[in-house]
Amino acid sequence: MEIIVDRAKCTSLGICESLAPDVFEVDDNGELVLKAATVPDGLRDDVEAAIAGCPTEALRLRD
Amino acid sequence: MGASPERIVVVGASLAGLRAVEAARKAGFGGPVTLIGAEDHLPYDRPPLSKAYLDEGDPVTPWFRTADHLTGELGIDLRLGTPASALDTASRTVVVGRDEIPYDVAVIATGARPRTLPGADGLAGVHTLRTLDDARAVRAALDAGARTVVVGAGFIGSEVASGARKRGLPVTVVEAMPTPLVRAVGEAMGQRCAALHRANGTDLRCGVGVAGFEGDGRVERVRLSDGTAVEADLVVVGVGAQPATGWLAGSGVTLDDGVVCDATLATGGPGVYAAGDVARWHNPLFDRPMRLEHWTSAAEQGAAAVRNALDPSAARPYETVPYFWSDWYDTRIQFVGVPTADEVVVVEDGSGAAGGRQVALYREGDRLVGALTVNGQSVIMKYRGLIMRRTSWADALDFARARREA
Ligand SMILES: Cc1cc2nc3c(=O)[nH]c(=O)nc-3n(C[C@H](O)[C@H](O)[C@H](O)COP(=O)(O)OP(=O)(O)OC[C@H]3O[C@@H](n4cnc5c(N)ncnc54)[C@H](O)[C@@H]3O)c2cc1C
Ligand code: SF4
Numbered sequence: 284m285e286i287i288v289d290r291a292k293c294t295s296l297g298i299c300e301s302l303a304p305d306v307f308e309v310d311d312n313g314e315l316v317l318k319a320a321t322v323p324d325g326l327r328d329d330v331e332a333a334i335a336g337c338p339t340e341a342l343r344l345r346d
Numbered sequence: 347m348g349a350s351p352e353r354i355v356v357v358g359a360s361l362a363g364l365r366a367v368e369a370a371r372k373a374g375f376g377g378p379v380t381l382i383g384a385e386d387h388l389p390y391d392r393p394p395l396s397k398a399y400l401d402e403g404d405p406v407t408p409w410f411r412t413a414d415h416l417t418g419e420l421g422i423d424l425r426l427g428t429p430a431s432a433l434d435t436a437s438r439t440v441v442v443g444r445d446e447i448p449y450d451v452a453v454i455a456t457g458a459r460p461r462t463l464p465g466a467d468g469l470a471g472v473h474t475l476r477t478l479d480d481a482r483a484v485r486a487a488l489d490a491g492a493r494t495v496v497v498g499a500g501f502i503g504s505e506v507a508s509g510a511r512k513r514g515l516p517v518t519v520v521e522a523m524p525t526p527l528v529r530a531v532g533e534a535m536g537q538r539c540a541a542l543h544r545a546n547g548t549d550l551r552c553g554v555g556v557a558g559f560e561g562d563g564r565v566e567r568v569r570l571s572d573g574t575a576v577e578a579d580l581v582v583v584g585v586g587a588q589p590a591t592g593w594l595a596g597s598g599v600t601l602d603d604g605v606v607c608d609a610t611l612a613t614g615g616p617g618v619y620a621a622g623d624v625a626r627w628h629n630p631l632f633d634r635p636m637r638l639e640h641w642t643s644a645a646e647q648g649a650a651a652v653r654n655a656l657d658p659s660a661a662r663p664y665e666t667v668p669y670f671w672s673d674w675y676d677t678r679i680q681f682v683g684v685p686t687a688d689e690v691v692v693v694e695d696g697s698g699a700a701g702g703r704q705v706a707l708y709r710e711g712d713r714l715v716g717a718l719t720v721n722g723q724s725v726i727m728k729y730r731g732l733i734m735r736r737t738s739w740a741d742a743l744d745f746a747r748a749r750r751e752a
Contacts (some may be wrong), residue, residue: 295723296671296680296723297680297723297726297727298642298669298727300727300728301667301669301682301727301730301731301734304727304728304731308724309723309724309727310724311724313678313723313724335645335646335649336642336645336646338391338393338641338642338645
């Protein structure tokens, strides 16, 4: 499963990072960085929580 | 309730209510779901209303979903434009207009309503900012070049002030407390937030109250408790909100500054749960009851309440590190945790430079319980993680030191 960020929507609030820190990180410029392009083994639930938790609905998964 | 619930009624068609009905479908619930909303509007997002929505140019209304999606794809029975007037936990019905809608599971998600000030009744130009209709009115006044007075230097009021300044309009913020946001973030950081107003040309007056409004049908002037007066075409009152529980009087649900819930968001009334700004629930992570008025917890609680209601035997406590953000001028303020601390320590102080990062940590006993950052987007969630893992104060200070030296 590939993780897709809609850059036009993401406002770098970082909620995704707090729910799945191994996958998402907001850097010093306030940009969201994906630390993994696809959902890592065992982190599906965390990534799902991050997708649901994003206030701007900027995240989704693609098969 | 029988073996499995047959009918869900969600009261309050905003963030928590929307997430509740979506979670019901996601959990595979195929029965009737009714979503009742007092406003005429489809569910929309509130944080942008005091931020991007006030900017110059064509506003984008932050709708969450289309009517088609809600009624068609999700098969929700939408009842908008009529408030629920009563909940009867004995007969298990919700009253809307002349209808009594039966439920097996009810989710109370009626949010909060803004406090108002006396003396503004019938005066045009005086607004609170909670709803889309409020935001449209405030925007229209800014479009017309209003001289603005904001009452209350809280987050929403401060965002309105930022929006007016971005347009180059004159703004006065009147705050009754000597320091803004003392209850929300403590004294030291409240002062730093106040400095942002002054640096951006907002006339911030602390320690003064509003004595009254003057104007002939439309506000012209705000009289202050120190005897002065400020000319105004637009007044935005941002003095906090109260949980919208009036309709629950006599329902049998326990009310105490919100709907009282256990850790699973259950109210004690059979099948009745609460979520969002209206809910006061027991947060196991801090072992205390809390009522938050934050986006993240409202969204998560809406979903959690329904999941627990549909399968009470597998109900999971909802625990969270409170989180909110606020955008002032070009600065983002973020807070995680709780501000009621024994000690607040500023661990990074870039207040001298424009865009400089500031970080304050909040201690309770020997534990880290809160963190506030100004322009600290790359660190705030790391502190949220530390709080979630119940990190000790000493370890948190070590972490801060390592970040500073990195
Ligand atoms: C201007 C503004 C800016 C904000 N900015 C931020 C921010 O930057 N960050 C952040 O974390 N949070 C922010 N918030 C807070 C956040 O928007 C709220 O926490 C969130 O909206 C709560 O959702 P809710 O569904 O619990 O309640 P609400 O959004 O208050 O919705 C409750 C709904 O229930 C309806 N209702 C009330 N009574 C009844 C009844 N009897 N019958 C039927 N319907 C009823 C109301 O009309 C309303 O539509 C902001 C809020 C506002 C107003
Ligand atoms: S939670 Fe959403 S808006 Fe925030 S950083 Fe992650 S993707 Fe971007």
